[in-house]
Amino acid sequence: MNITVDGLTSIYHAGTPFEHIALDHLTTTFEPGKYYAIIGRTGSGKSTLIQHLNGLILPTEGEVQVGDLTLGKKTKQRIIHQVKKHVGMVFQFPEHQLFDETILKDVMFGPLNMGFTEAEAQARAEKYLSLLGVPERAFGRSPFDLSGGQMRKIAIAGILAMEPEVLIVDEPTAGLDPKSHIEVMELFKRIQQEFDITIILVTHDMNDVFEYADEVKLLAAGGLIREGPTEDILTDELLLTDHHLEIPDIVKLTHDLERKGIVFETVPRNTEAFITLYREWRDARAQ
Numbered sequence: 001m002n003i004t005v006d007g008l009t010s011i012y013h014a015g016t017p018f019e020h021i022a023l024d025h026l027t028t029t030f031e032p033g034k035y036y037a038i039i040g041r042t043g044s045g046k047s048t049l050i051q052h053l054n055g056l057i058l059p060t061e062g063e064v065q066v067g068d069l070t071l072g073k074k075t076k077q078r079i080i081h082q083v084k085k086h087v088g089m090v091f092q093f094p095e096h097q098l099f100d101e102t103i104l105k106d107v108m109f110g111p112l113n114m115g116f117t118e119a120e121a122q123a124r125a126e127k128y129l130s131l132l133g134v135p136e137r138a139f140g141r142s143p144f145d146l147s148g149g150q151m152r153k154i155a156i157a158g159i160l161a162m163e164p165e166v167l168i169v170d171e172p173t174a175g176l177d178p179k180s181h182i183e184v185m186e187l188f189k190r191i192q193q194e195f196d197i198t199i200i201l202v203t204h205d206m207n208d209v210f211e212y213a214d215e216v217k218l219l220a221a222g223g224l225i226r227e228g229p230t231e232d233i234l235t236d237e238l239l240l241t242d243h244h245l246e247i248p249d250i251v252k253l254t255h256d257l258e259r260k261g262i263v264f265e266t267v268p269r270n271t272e273a274f275i276t277l278y279r280e281w282r283d284a285r286a287q
């Protein structure tokens with residue numbers, strides 16, 4: 001499913017003295033099955049943009065096209081409801097939205113809300129909990145007995161059980177320990193590949209962007225500054241510094257080696273040997 005953002009302007013408190021233009025005539029496209037990262041300094045408009053992609057906020061001007069559904073200034077709830085079925089959103093700290101007395105019931109909530117029967121919702125919940133490695137004997141337990149990382153996984157299972165074609169994740173690793181951080185990031189990559197869905201990640205962690213995203217969109221002051229392959233944008237140290245973003249460790253490392261005379265033609269991010277080495281280094285740091 002394609003998402004096309006066309007001349008999107010988003011103004012908070014329009015027509016009041018507190019009016020603030022958060023997005024200014026932004027145009028871009030998200031293609032099916034790709035892994036995107038939206039980056040930019042604090043206040044650049046990332047959260048506002050993603051909330052437009054599933055109809056949480058409607059445009060002040062312009063449109064967002066989700067498949068054959070159009071979100072505009074006056075779009076009706078019926079259409080927004082349709083969009084939400086296709087575009088799932090994992091908010092920051094999704095575990096705060098857990099509420100049911102058992103893990104299984106919590107994950108069933110989304111599919112039930114979409115109109116599936118109890119049996120269908122249960123089948124979906126079991127499928128995604130198993131996929132996340134939650135043992136069947138734990139399904140009847142309270143989600144509130146779990147650790148923060150595990151609670152987050154249950155909350156993510158609840159979104160996956162709605163089987164969205166596009167999954168938006170907003171700072172999914174905030175507050176997690178290093179081991180859970182890796183587990184959650186690996187999970188999104190796995191589901192993108194296994195179910196061929198689009199992932200749109202908002203994060204300040206440039207190491208994660210470098211490792212997982214295919215494409216990057218860089219925002220500043222409500223506008224799209226650059227978009228393109230991750231290698232092109234995240235190896236541009238000047239650009240990242242200008243936008244108050246970290247330079248990924250692997251880029252720093254590669255550029256340091258280059259300065260010492262060991263030259264790579266490009267950052268060899270896709271070579272198996274390099275990725276294996278990087279992961280060993282990263283996992284050792286997480287212990």
Ligand SMILES: Nc1ncnc2c1ncn2[C@@H]1O[C@H](COP(=O)(O)OP(=O)(O)OP(=O)(O)O)[C@@H](O)[C@H]1O
Nearest residue numbers: 012020021022040041042043044045046047048049
């Ligand atoms: N509810 C709101 N009311 C008024 N202004 C808002 C509101 N939400 C966001 N803004 C403003 O809109 C601009 C864009 O905010 P947004 O949260 O989209 O940025 P962001 O890039 O996601 O920032 P962060 O990295 O801190 O999450 C900022 O200037 C912000 O202060």
